[in-house]
Amino acid sequence: MITNSANVVYDPLDTAFDVIEKGGSGIQKKETSTGRYDPDREITPWVLIPNLQVKDPERIIADGDYTSSLCNSRWYQNSETEANRITGTTAGFTLGEYGRLSVSRNATPGSAVNLLLVVQFIDPRRNEVMTFRKICPMSCDAVNETNLALDFDAPVRLPIVPMKNLTTRTIAAQLRNGVNPVPDADAVYVWKVLDGQTFRNITSTDIFYLSGQGTKNLVIDRRYIDKEVIRLESYVKANTANVVSAQTKVHRWYGQWKERLDIVRGKLIHPGTTETEVNVTVTTRSGDIANPEKYFDIGVYFRRDIEGENWRQVAHSRNVTVPSSMAGTKYGVRAVFGAEVRELSALRPITMQGKTVLINGKTACMQIPTKDSEV
Amino acid sequence: MTNYYSVPEAIADSLKMTDCRHRTEDGSYILNGGDLVSYGVDKAVEDGAREISESEARNLIKQSNNR
Numbered sequence: 390m391i392t393n394s395a396n397v398v399y400d401p402l403d404t405a406f407d408v409i410e411k412g413g414s415g416i417q418k419k420e421t422s423t424g425r426y427d428p429d430r431e432i433t434p435w436v437l438i439p440n441l442q443v444k445d446p447e448r449i450i451a452d453g454d455y456t457s458s459l460c461n462s463r464w465y466q467n468s469e470t471e472a473n474r475i476t477g478t479t480a481g482f483t484l485g486e487y488g489r490l491s492v493s494r495n496a497t498p499g500s501a502v503n504l505l506l507v508v509q510f511i512d513p514r515r516n517e518v519m520t521f522r523k524i525c526p527m528s529c530d531a532v533n534e535t536n537l538a539l540d541f542d543a544p545v546r547l548p549i550v551p552m553k554n555l556t557t558r559t560i561a562a563q564l565r566n567g568v569n570p571v572p573d574a575d576a577v578y579v580w581k582v583l584d585g586q587t588f589r590n591i592t593s594t595d596i597f598y599l600s601g602q603g604t605k606n607l608v609i610d611r612r613y614i615d616k617e618v619i620r621l622e623s624y625v626k627a628n629t630a631n632v633v634s635a636q637t638k639v640h641r642w643y644g645q646w647k648e649r650l651d652i653v654r655g656k657l658i659h660p661g662t663t664e665t666e667v668n669v670t671v672t673t674r675s676g677d678i679a680n681p682e683k684y685f686d687i688g689v690y691f692r693r694d695i696e697g698e699n700w701r702q703v704a705h706s707r708n709v710t711v712p713s714s715m716a717g718t719k720y721g722v723r724a725v726f727g728a729e730v731r732e733l734s735a736l737r738p739i740t741m742q743g744k745t746v747l748i749n750g751k752t753a754c755m756q757i758p759t760k761d762s763e764v
Numbered sequence: 765m766t767n768y769y770s771v772p773e774a775i776a777d778s779l780k781m782t783d784c785r786h787r788t789e790d791g792s793y794i795l796n797g798g799d800l801v802s803y804g805v806d807k808a809v810e811d812g813a814r815e816i817s818e819s820e821a822r823n824l825i826k827q828s829n830n831r
Contacts, residue, residue, distance in 0.1 A: 412784050412799060420765070425818065428766040432821045433796040436784040491784060569765055574819045 399514045403444040406521040408506060411436040415527045419498050422535040423566065423575055424627035426495045430481075437525055439488040439508055449514050462488030462508040469505055496529035503527070536567045539623055541635035548642035549611045551684045551733070552673070557599060560607045560637065564623045573605065575625050580607045583618035591619070596738055596752060609639070613754070615735040616640040641735050643684070646673045648730040650689075655713050658724065662713045669707040669728045682707050686731040686758040691715060694723040700764050731758035767797040768821045769805075772812040779803055788824040 413435040418427045439462065443455045464475040464484070475482045481494025488508045496502060504525040509518050540563040549558065562578065564571040580602050581588035582595060591598050591607070597614050601607040607619070620636035648671050655665030667689055671681040681687065689704040693716060703711055703726075716724035736754035739746040746753040776782045776793035779802065785793045794816075800808045809815070816824070 412781065413796075425765065428796050428798070429818065432768060432786070432794060432818065432825065433766075433799065434784060572817050572819055 399449065400446045402450075402512055402514075402519075403446060404510070404519065404521075405442040406508075406523065407440050408523045408525055409438045409440050410525070411438055415504075415525055417496055417529040418532045419495070419529050420535070420566075421498075421531050421533045422537075422628040422631060423571065423625050425575070426529070430493050430495050434483075434491045434493040435527075437490045437492065437504065437506070439506060439521075439523070441510060441521070443510075445514070447514070455510060456487050459487045459508045459510055462506065464488075464490050465505040465507070467503050467505070469507060475504075492527065496527050498529045498531035501526060501528035534567065535625075535628070535631060537571075537623075537625070537631055537633045538565050539563070539621065539633050539635045540565060541621060541637070543619075543635075543637035543639075545637060547637045547639045548644075549614055549639060550642055550644060551611075552643075552678055555611060558609050558611050558639075559601075560609070560619065560621075562605045562607075562621050562623065562635070564605070564625070564633070566625070571625055575627070576605070577624050577626055577629075578603060578605050579622045581620045581622060583620070588618075588620050596736075596754075613736050614639050614641060615737075643732050644673060646671055646678070648672075648728060650726060650728040652726060654710070658713045658716050660718075664710050665713045665716070665724065665726075666710040667704075667708070667726045667728075669730065671707075671730055681730075684733060686729075686733055688729045688762070688764070690727040690729065690764055692725050692727075693717060694725050700727060702764070727764070729762060729764055731760055731762070733757065734759050767805075768816050768818060769795050769797070769800060769808065769813045770816050770821075770824065771795045771800070771808060775800075775803060775808055775811055775813060786825045786828065788828050794821050794824060 412433055413428055415435065420427065439456060439459055441455045441459055444452045465473045466475060467473055475484065475490070477484055481492065483491040483493065485491065488506060490504070504527055506523045506525070507520065509520050511518055542561045564576045580591045582591050591602055597609045597617065599608040599610050618636060618638050620634055622632050622634045624632045648669060651668045651670065653666050653668045655662050658665065669687050669689060671678045671685055678684065687705070687707045688702050689709045690700040691703045691711065692698045692700045703709055716722065733756040736756055739753045739755055770788060770792045772792055773782065776785060776795060779799060781795055781799055782793060785795055787793055797805060
């Protein structure tokens with residue numbers, strides 16, 4: 390008998406295999422000055438999802454998505470060796486079904502990693518194993534997009550007007566990289582004060598300091614400042630060499646003011662006049678200052694209009710009533726009142742023998758006129 | 765730099781991102797600005813998404829991992 394045979398032959402499947410990237414790409418940037426990744430895969434992972442599309446020219450199996458039929462998927466870093474295989478315990482990677490890989494690890498700048506996927510599919514018509522390979526490069530570029538700047542809400546000269554009913558002043562700042570605020574956790578703020586010729590860090594021993602050293606908001610007590618140059622130095626933790634700064638000269642400032650002396654009672658001294666009352670007013674462009682003795686040293690003086698008679702102080706306040714008899718009884722002799730108004734310094738610590746005086750543990754302070762008396 | 769958002773589940777679900785993003789304790793998801801492009805960042809914010817800092821995002825992930 391002679392024989393001949395016919396073979397069952399199926400043409401190979403048309404396949405399209407790919408790895409779909411979800412939630413980013415294989416390329417990252419690392420800002421060298423801040424150490425931040427863009428994007429940061431620890432926050433938003435990069436997910437790689439295999440995808441297999443199959444078309445059967447013989448039309449034995451249905452055309453379509455066969456991703457769920459993928460098997461024996463293995464991921465490797467750089468090369469297809471067991472040592473480089475990504476497993477369930479490899480840090481920064483999470484394996485999922487059908488060869489899915491979630492990457493929550495940031496790449497190191499300058500050392501690219503090729504993620505290699507090897508996955509298989511069994512052609513059900515021919516029981517033939519088809520193996521697919523795909524390389525997904527993962528890299529990181531070091532960039533330096535640093536353009537640090539400081540937002541600083543104090544002018545170069547910051548006047549502190551004593552008459553304003555404010556005790557504290559907050560100087561707020563914000564370190565920026567370009568238009569983006571540098572997160573507080575990444576930024577360093579150092580507040581300094583000019584001490585002699587050099588700046589030193591502000592500490593709790595500075596009497597004007599209330600809070601904020603090391604943060605972006607410095608709170609100072611206005612009452613203790615005559616003149617201080619305050620400087621802020623700021624930088625990002627990852628790059629201590631790139632320091633930006635801003636400064637302000639904080640100074641006590643009274644603005645324009647004028648004093649006035651009025652004899653409100655007893656201006657005409659008759660024999661029956663017993664008292665003369667004198668009142669001192671201090672005026673700014675905004676009007677009379679209430680309680681000017683809080684901000685000014687006010688002395689009231691008296692002398693008769695007699696040659697050789699000296700001024701004598703009759704009060705250390707803005708209002709005084711004196712006996713009219715001080716003028717005497719001589720007709721035509723004038724009783725002359727004078728007022729000396731002097732700006733007061735900020736509160737200054739009192740020292741004795743070089744040591745600060747403490748009262749109940751608190752620094753004793755005083756204010757003094759900022760210029761000598763002319764009387 | 766990438767911006768991060770705490771996004772309600774409904775938005776994350778409509779973007780099919782729930783399977784690849786961190787879920788926080790309150791049931792929202794942490795997405796980045798790129799994830800929201802197709803939805804629209806402004807619309808997402810109108811619909812309840814909230815921009816968060818990188819450090820806040822890390823804290824939310826840490827809290828959900830510690831549960």
